């Protein structure tokens with residue numbers, strides 16, 4: 092049983108006019124076994140939250156902490172956070188030229204487990220993970236994300252989620268840009284991951300569409316850098332019907 | 345100014361009256377200076393000349409002026425495959441000049457004058473040689489500059505690989521000629537794995553026969569200053585060259601590659617790909633990619649590309665592609681040049697999967713070189729290059745540069 096606690100998180104980015112505050116006091120606790128959906132309008136700071144948890148160098152933490160089982164992970168490097176059990180499926184996965192998916196996955200797995208995976212089963216595991224997200228095994232020989240379509244990149248993120256099997260996964264708009272078949276494939280992957288029972292998910296999304304496939308335990312409305320409201324999955328239906336207008340108006344007064 | 349030239353008019357007809365055979369018309373090119381065997385035609389450069397403006401002249405150990413070029417601080421070891429002869433021949437008895445090369449700068453002209461003998465490597469006609477031929481030159485001191493002259497001849501329809509490897513300390517001025525007769529296929533690899541204090545100024549000219557294919561792989565790792573000028577022309581239709589380069593410059597190192605593909609015949613091809621990484625204070629690389637497509641060179645295809653990866657602050661990569669086209673009747677011509685810094689996004693992505701920073705850096709650098717290493721396609725060289733890149737990275741890590 093693990094816990095990821097985000098406490099009073101304030102984050103700024105550097106701009107030409109100095110530091111600009113994007114996150115303005117985020118509080119959220121996720122326990123293993125739970126799926127939390129965060130929904131919010133464009134520019135509200137959802138990706139900033141995801142990147143800040145993962146440790147992207149662009150963002151500066153000005154206040155607050157993020158505790159993984161009591162340890163403040165904000166003091167850890169990006170790779171240490173991943174090894175502590177965090178995973179971020181990115182909204183825009185990065186292309187890394189010349190590094191094959193196979194080599195990348197093996198290196199990552201070795202780093203996370205602290206030992207190299209068993210050669211005999213590993214190739215099979217990789218191929219199976221790719222196949223489950225309907226990526227052809229030849230993807231293993233291609234450069235990481237290079238020339239992948241938008242949907243292929245997202246499915247590749249989910250294949251990594253399954254292979255690395257972190258304690259907590261932050262999925263940043265993994266559903267955007269997917270056609271309905273790919274959406275189902277990606278959702279199935281996330282559901283297999285959560286079906287283990289002791290994994291936590293922070294699912295960031297713009298649309299309620301994915302919540303038909305992945306059932307959230309909690310839904311949060313994210314506006315102007317903080318949570319505006321939290322509820323159960325009925326909140327998603329309400330957002331579907333009414334949009335973010337009322338929250339955006341409330342935040343701007 | 346030495347930038348304008350009429351290269352053809354001064355080209356001697358050594359070999360087989362090739363210029364006449366080709367009936368090349370004169371061309372006003374800004375790509376390379378006029379050649380001459382007469383030292384007086386090559387004044388000592390000031391550093392302002394187009395062809396010298398990137399080179400740290402002060403570090404060339406007087407190769408332009410009083411360095412005697414009679415040094416003997418080196419050893420040569422040869423491992424010739426069957427079907428290949430490799431012997432040292434006195435200049436008077438040698439076939440030097442057969443490539444049509446005329447020295448086009450002062451150091452080259454001085455080295456030409458100073459050379460007492462020519463190291464001739466010849467692949468017999470029709471010979472198909474699997475095993476590479478190795479020549480290993482090891483320098484034992486930089487005090488006395490030496491002149492080298494190498495001639496590689498691939499006789500008609502032969503097929504071979506020749507590897508020349510430089511190591512140790514030396515001040516080395518060199519001319520290399522490579523001649524591919526009709527239908528010959530030659531892979532020529534030069535590996536400059538010099539010690540930190542070596543100075544190497546080398547001019548290499550290759551002449552490519554009808555339907556011949558030439559692959560040159562230039563690997564430049566060591567040395568204080570390495571300046572390699574590599575040119576190619578063609579004496580028949582259908583000839584092709586692939587010019588690959590892999591280089592890695594460390595703190596204080598100057599590595600300069602100057603390429604010139606002179607399309608002197610129709611239906612010829614040139615494909616240039618040079619990739620380099622730089623790390624450390626004042627690491628400097630220069631890549632000049634000149635291509636000239638002459639009027640008579642119809643139906644040719646050329647592409648040249650240079651990519652640089654700057655790993656640390658304080659390192660500088662200059663990259664200048666240059667294409668002159670005198671005929672519109674070509675298959676294709678293009679060039680690309682990139683100079684990128686280490687990409688934080690790459691590192692972040694890899695690290696976010698648990699991969700420690702130093703290992704992530706390694707992956708990215710190996711990834712950068714990966715495509716060229718695969719394309720080179722010379723057995724053994726692939727592993728050798730991977731290992732060399734690894735060694736460069738570890739050395740820099742120990743030095744705290746990364």
Ligand SMILES: Nc1ncnc2c1ncn2[C@@H]1O[C@H](COP(=O)(O)OP(=O)(O)OP(=O)(O)O)[C@@H](O)[C@H]1O
Nearest residue numbers: 104105106111113132133134135136137138139140
């Ligand atoms: N360098 C920067 N300078 C100024 N503003 C920035 C900078 N970087 C990010 N921002 C702003 O931060 C805000 C939050 O961005 P973020 O990407 O977190 O939003 P998001 O909620 O993920 O949006 P989307 O739904 O479009 O993905 C945006 O308004 C964005 O313009």
Ligand SMILES: [Mg+2]
Nearest residue numbers: 137138182264
């Ligand atoms: Mg976003």
